Amino acid sequence: xAAHTLKKSIWSLGRIHCHIYGVNVxxxxxxxTYATALSTNHSSQNKGFPDRGNKGPFNRRSRRxxxxxxxxxxxxxxxxxxxxxxxxxxxxxxxxxxxxMGFPVKKGVPPEKKGNLELIxxxxxxxxxxxxxxxxxEALKPFCTEWPSALDTGAKCDEHFPxxxxxxxxxxxxxxxxxxxARIVHLRxxxxxxxxxxxxxxxxxxxxxxxxxxxxxxxxxxxxxxxEYSWEDSPSQxxxxxxxxxxxxAGEGExxxxxxxxxxxxxxxxxxxxxxxxxxxxxxxxxxHQYRDAVKKVLNL
Amino acid sequence: ILKGQRYIYSTRLSGDSEQHQGQYYTVPPSHFxxxxxxxxxxxxxQQVKTFNEGCVMVRQPALELISHLKxxxxxxxxxxxxxxxxxxxxxxxxLCHTVHYCSTQGWLVLHIPDAHLWVKNCKELLPSSxxxxxxxxxxxxxxxxxxxxxxxxxxxxxxxxxxxxxxTKRESTEEGQPLGELVDMGVSRVKSSSDVVxxxxxxxxxxxxGTEGGFRLAVAVDGVNGLxxxxxxxxxxxxxxAPEELTLVHNLRKMINNDWCGGAVIATxxxxxxxxxxxxxxxxxxxxxxxxxxxxxxxxxxPVSLYSEKEFESCYLYYLDRHWLQHPHSQTEEGKxxxxxxxxxNPSVLERLCAFL
Numbered sequence: 128x129a130a131h132t133l134k135k136s137i138w139s140l141g142r143i144h145c146h147i148y149g150v151n152v153x154x155x156x157x158x159x160t161y162a163t164a165l166s167t168n169h170s171s172q173n174k175g176f177p178d179r180g181n182k183g184p185f186n187r188r189s190r191r192x193x194x195x196x197x198x199x200x201x202x203x204x205x206x207x208x209x210x211x212x213x214x215x216x217x218x219x220x221x222x223x224x225x226x227x228m229g230f231p232v233k234k235g236v237p238p239e240k241k242g243n244l245e246l247i248x249x250x251x252x253x254x255x256x257x258x259x260x261x262x263x264x265e266a267l268k269p270f271c272t273e274w275p276s277a278l279d280t281g282a283k284c285d286e287h288f289p290x291x292x293x294x295x296x297x298x299x300x301x302x303x304x305x306x307x308x309a310r311i312v313h314l315r316x317x318x319x320x321x322x323x324x325x326x327x328x329x330x331x332x333x334x335x336x337x338x339x340x341x342x343x344x345x346x347x348x349x350x351x352x353x354x355e356y357s358w359e360d361s362p363s364q365x366x367x368x369x370x371x372x373x374x375x376x377a378g379e380g381e382x383x384x385x386x387x388x389x390x391x392x393x394x395x396x397x398x399x400x401x402x403x404x405x406x407x408x409x410x411x412x413x414x415x416h417q418y419r420d421a422v423k424k425v426l427n428l
Numbered sequence: 429i430l431k432g433q434r435y436i437y438s439t440r441l442s443g444d445s446e447q448h449q450g451q452y453y454t455v456p457p458s459h460f461x462x463x464x465x466x467x468x469x470x471x472x473x474q475q476v477k478t479f480n481e482g483c484v485m486v487r488q489p490a491l492e493l494i495s496h497l498k499x500x501x502x503x504x505x506x507x508x509x510x511x512x513x514x515x516x517x518x519x520x521x522x523l524c525h526t527v528h529y530c531s532t533q534g535w536l537v538l539h540i541p542d543a544h545l546w547v548k549n550c551k552e553l554l555p556s557s558x559x560x561x562x563x564x565x566x567x568x569x570x571x572x573x574x575x576x577x578x579x580x581x582x583x584x585x586x587x588x589x590x591x592x593x594x595x596t597k598r599e600s601t602e603e604g605q606p607l608g609e610l611v612d613m614g615v616s617r618v619k620s621s622s623d624v625v626x627x628x629x630x631x632x633x634x635x636x637x638g639t640e641g642g643f644r645l646a647v648a649v650d651g652v653n654g655l656x657x658x659x660x661x662x663x664x665x666x667x668x669x670a671p672e673e674l675t676l677v678h679n680l681r682k683m684i685n686n687d688w689c690g691g692a693v694i695a696t697x698x699x700x701x702x703x704x705x706x707x708x709x710x711x712x713x714x715x716x717x718x719x720x721x722x723x724x725x726x727x728x729x730x731p732v733s734l735y736s737e738k739e740f741e742s743c744y745l746y747y748l749d750r751h752w753l754q755h756p757h758s759q760t761e762e763g764k765x766x767x768x769x770x771x772x773x774n775p776s777v778l779e780r781l782c783a784f785l
Contacts, residue, residue, distance in 0.1 A: 362722035362723075363725045363726075366722070366725050367725070370686060373504070373505050373687075374504045374505060402725070405713060406713075409713075410711040410712070410713045411711075415712070415729055415731065418729065419728060419729050422729075425726065426507065426726065428499070428500075
């Protein structure tokens with residue numbers, strides 16, 4: 128199975144390559160003639176400036192002359208993997224292709240590869256030609272085990288391995304390594320494939336009882352950790368209680384009895400419901416109206 | 429010129445009766461300087477200058493507030509009212525209307541025009557002398573005290589202090605002195621003005637609704653959501669300042685609690701000028717945050733909606749009458765429909781549109 132997908136990826140890469148370069152690199156033995164963009168007589172010593180005899184500005188004593196680019200000496204059937212063994216930026220002297228990239232200024236053509244920053248900036252896959260990948264695979268083969276020959280169809284895989292775990296990794300350029308979507312792991316079980324019903328029931332029973340056990344650290348749960356808003360012991364309850372006590376709604380008296388009596392009143396219950404709805408469900412015109420009516424009733428307006 | 433439903437504007441209207449809903453009432457010019465030295469929205473102030481008069485539309489939210497204020501029992505803990513609504517729907521104007529009503533009824537008005545001004549753009553932050561970890565804002569405090577003095581001149585001599593306040597080794601304000609002296613001291617001695625504000629608020633809180641010489645206190649705060657949340661101010665070591673570390677904010681929060689009686693707290697939420705709030709937020713919990721909501725709870729939310737049909741008509745006729753709409757097309761029925769469509773009956777958008785015409 129893995130070999131299948133690998134092959135597919137090689138061919139797709141190869142196709143992408145052809146698409147980019149427009150040259151048939153699949154078959155290096157093909158003696159295709161190509162025109163190099165290298166031309167003109169840059170071999171003159173002058174470099175455009177009159178000879179000052181090693182004096183004056185822009186002078187660097189014993190400056191080594193830049194030689195011919197490597198592309199001049201490349202045979203057509205060379206081993207490309209030695210030219211680009213690893214991921215390296217684009218070197219125009221090492222790539223024997225007349226690539227052009229950039230915006231054509233004044234109805235011209237895209238600029239050539241010599242001194243072209245655009246080509247250097249972009250990522251290139253020159254180190255991942257099909258031949259290179261084949262070599263990688265060959266090198267990895269001693270470390271791989273054979274795919275079991277008995278598992279040659281999808282149905283057989285499902286039968287023997289009914290539980291599938293899918294993890295995703297994300298790669299992006301950004302300020303942080305982490306991607307919260309990478310924490311999601313999918314575990315798939317096909318219910319019709321459950322062979323061991325008793326074991327499954329046993330597991331579920333164990334999980335159920337385990338979930339009821341309280342760990343010591345669970346008592347440290349703070350208000351910010353709560354999944355939903357509970358009105359008891361919230362600032363809202365304290366506020367309304369103190370307001371009502373001060374308004375002496377329940378008559379004279381202090382203490383637990385008064386509190387209980389107040390809590391039992393329907394207006395207070397309504398107020399509690401409206402605040403809980405506001406906090407849990409979020410706000411909307413209707414929940415605001417409900418809160419308004421509840422407050423008016425509670426405060427006797 | 430449409431003559432159908434003629435709106436009435438006159439000084440006779442007191443602006444607080446239900447049947448005049450949708451109509452304009454005029455604020456007497458003398459009141460503008462005393463009641464609103466700093467409270468009105470800037471565009472409205474320009475309009476007042478242009479039209480040479482200040483007309484306020486009587487709208488449902490303000491009427492509701494006024495009716496609550498009339499019927500409330502002032503021996504019970506203070507009621508908090510919160511005006512909320514989308515941007516430009518008229519919250520600040522409703523607040524100003526209510527403030528004007530309170531001042532005509534003889535209440536003491538504590539108007540904070542924009543609480544957001546106290547949590548951002550402060551050039552000077554002094555460490556407080558009274559409390560080690562807090563910060564003072566002398567400029568904002570002295571400005572506010574000056575405006576407070578203009579609004580409540582007549583109360584300043586009547587209210588006497590109940591406690592002695594010591595400012596420095598040589599200066600102190602004795603018990604029994606009138607409040608005016610405290611305020612004057614705060615305006616002149618800018619360094620201790622934030623503490624003076626705190627003292628003023630405390631005195632008013634203690635004395636409002638009292639049996640001897642009792643007065644009613646209206647605390648009107650615009651942009652109250654600025655008191656909770658974050659500030660843009662930084663300490664010297666570049667760490668952010670929390671709102672409760674500012675003396676002014678700390679004292680104002682105490683004012684908004686309902687542990688005193690004899691008055692009302694009327695507040696509006698404001699997204700314009702708020703910090704770190706998305707521009708589409710207008711509902712109370714979004715702008716107040718959890719902490720703010722828990723402090724304000726229980727409060728009475730008063731929604732302020734966009735103009736209704738009748739209110740839009742009234743506003744349109746008012747602009748026509750003042751010859752504000754000069755463009756000939758705007759005076760036709762078609763033009764009116766265009767205005768409705770473009771502004772979606774949003775008061776501030778309509779005002780800005782008409783300014784071009």
